Amino acid sequence: xxxxxxxxxxxxxIVRQGFQPGDRLPSIQELTNDSHLDMSANxxxxxxxxxxxxxxxxxxxxxxxxxxxxxxxxxxxLSALYAMACGESFESFASLRNHVESAYWNEAxxxxxxxxxxxxxxxxxxxxxxxxxxxxxxxxxxxxxFHLTVFKHLDNTFVLGILEAYWDLYEEVGINxxxxxxxxxxxxxxxxxxxxxxxxNRFDDARLAFIEHTRLLRHEPGNASWEMERG
Amino acid sequence: xxxxxxxxxxxxxIVRQGFQPGDRLPSIQELTNDSHLDMSANxxxxxxxxxxxxxxxxxxxxxxxxxxxxxxxxxxxLSALYAMACGESFESFASLRNHVESAYWNEAxxxxxxxxxxxxxxxxxxxxxxxxxxxxxxxxxxxxxFHLTVFKHLDNTFVLGILEAYWDLYEEVGINxxxxxxxxxxxxxxxxxxxxxxxxNRFDDARLAFIEHTRLLRHEPGNASWEMERG
DNA sequence: TTGATTGCATTCATATGACGAATGAGCGGC
DNA sequence: GCCGCTCATTCGTCATATGAATGCAATCAA
Numbered sequence: 001x002x003x004x005x006x007x008x009x010x011x012x013x014i015v016r017q018g019f020q021p022g023d024r025l026p027s028i029q030e031l032t033n034d035s036h037l038d039m040s041a042n043x044x045x046x047x048x049x050x051x052x053x054x055x056x057x058x059x060x061x062x063x064x065x066x067x068x069x070x071x072x073x074x075x076x077x078l079s080a081l082y083a084m085a086c087g088e089s090f091e092s093f094a095s096l097r098n099h100v101e102s103a104y105w106n107e108a109x110x111x112x113x114x115x116x117x118x119x120x121x122x123x124x125x126x127x128x129x130x131x132x133x134x135x136x137x138x139x140x141x142x143x144x145x146f147h148l149t150v151f152k153h154l155d156n157t158f159v160l161g162i163l164e165a166y167w168d169l170y171e172e173v174g175i176n177x178x179x180x181x182x183x184x185x186x187x188x189x190x191x192x193x194x195x196x197x198x199x200x201n202r203f204d205d206a207r208l209a210f211i212e213h214t215r216l217l218r219h220e221p222g223n224a225s226w227e228m229e230r231g
Numbered sequence: 232x233x234x235x236x237x238x239x240x241x242x243x244x245i246v247r248q249g250f251q252p253g254d255r256l257p258s259i260q261e262l263t264n265d266s267h268l269d270m271s272a273n274x275x276x277x278x279x280x281x282x283x284x285x286x287x288x289x290x291x292x293x294x295x296x297x298x299x300x301x302x303x304x305x306x307x308x309l310s311a312l313y314a315m316a317c318g319e320s321f322e323s324f325a326s327l328r329n330h331v332e333s334a335y336w337n338e339a340x341x342x343x344x345x346x347x348x349x350x351x352x353x354x355x356x357x358x359x360x361x362x363x364x365x366x367x368x369x370x371x372x373x374x375x376x377f378h379l380t381v382f383k384h385l386d387n388t389f390v391l392g393i394l395e396a397y398w399d400l401y402e403e404v405g406i407n408x409x410x411x412x413x414x415x416x417x418x419x420x421x422x423x424x425x426x427x428x429x430x431x432n433r434f435d436d437a438r439l440a441f442i443e444h445t446r447l448l449r450h451e452p453g454n455a456s457w458e459m460e461r462g
Numbered sequence: 463t464t465g466a467t468t469g470c471a472t473t474c475a476t477a478t479g480a481c482g483a484a485t486g487a488g489c490g491g492c
Numbered sequence: 493g494c495c496g497c498t499c500a501t502t503c504g505t506c507a508t509a510t511g512a513a514t515g516c517a518a519t520c521a522a
Binding site for chain 1: 235237238239242246273276277278280281284285287301303305306307309310311312313314315316317319323324326327330331333334335386387388389390393403404
Binding site for chain 1: 472473474
């Protein structure tokens, strides 16, 4: 078991030595020792940088390196972000996200508990509050939380990783596209409908409403004619 | 535009300088110059290692570094591979793949051309050949090509990246689970059904057959009672 | 005894220099 | 024109030095 070769002596070392999340790794200097990795500190740091970028270790200056819980998000986020910087469209990743949410929708809804629905209701109320009272704030945290809550209990690192990365990307590169008030108004009307369907155990209706509500994003909105602040 | 911060001076440099796939980057030594990155060769190499791991540059020893076409696959493959090495189940990634394929199924089928169907038919014929004549080879390349061909024209880097990464992972960690002959036999019978449906433009029937055929993988197979070689 | 301060070892961050090996371009002899 | 030599380039690797921040332990005073 764990005979997996990750193409990196450092990563293989972490796995084969059985380090667990929270464990502290030997110092870089110690890793160069031939009883550990037997390579120069230079090479160790190169591969350490990879592990840090992927979010698998936390290197705290002057305090050492700790293994983190595995997460899919950092790899997806960085790669997709680089893709956007290279000219790839945000919409192509949004498409993936829409399809993934749609595909997992019903089974995710089936796992929702009463307190999750409460959270979603709070998101809707908070968003309406922000949208109704000037100065208008964009209810971005509510938007993120609303959708991620639906899939909270899926217990699939990869699915959740993609969804989380989507919202990170959204804040980084996509947010400016959807600042149209009427768009936001309609989106949150849909959210209310979606939640209502879920509360009534009409998961499929909720899913259809979700799909409809993603179609709102297809149209590039006109510029908002009033001032707006991020919230 | 491209005001995206990638959290890496090196990556930001590539993007901001507008390097295109195929372009040669300055030598590491030159990058340390204050007219370029203005940092030590050590740091350059750390971040270069990240870019290489993500598959964005190709570092050929003694010949320099070239920018590659963007690809999502390397990031997904490495991160998921590390996840498996850390104990995450292959099935959780397989679930993502199944849902993604299912979600994009119909629109992908609609883009298929005659020559794509020919390729899929060749896969089926080749697989049957391998399965029917001893010594039995596992038609893994055919399996990969058959499924990837369906989504060939989707034109979505992220979707294709996940699907490709799935097959890389399958070969790396998942293949040993599905070496049961009767399983393979049934899978390829399904493939024939799927292709037939697609040829008749019954994409939804094809999709349902695909979903059924993924259910075959749920059961851990018994050991094959005869010798088998990978093909 | 207790608590605060000081001093030191650890450790990461960064920079620099050195050497080796392979590549490729330029040059000259045949 | 072809072959072989030389040499600058460039990556790969290692070693070392310096700085700065952290944590720990010893020290010292109340």
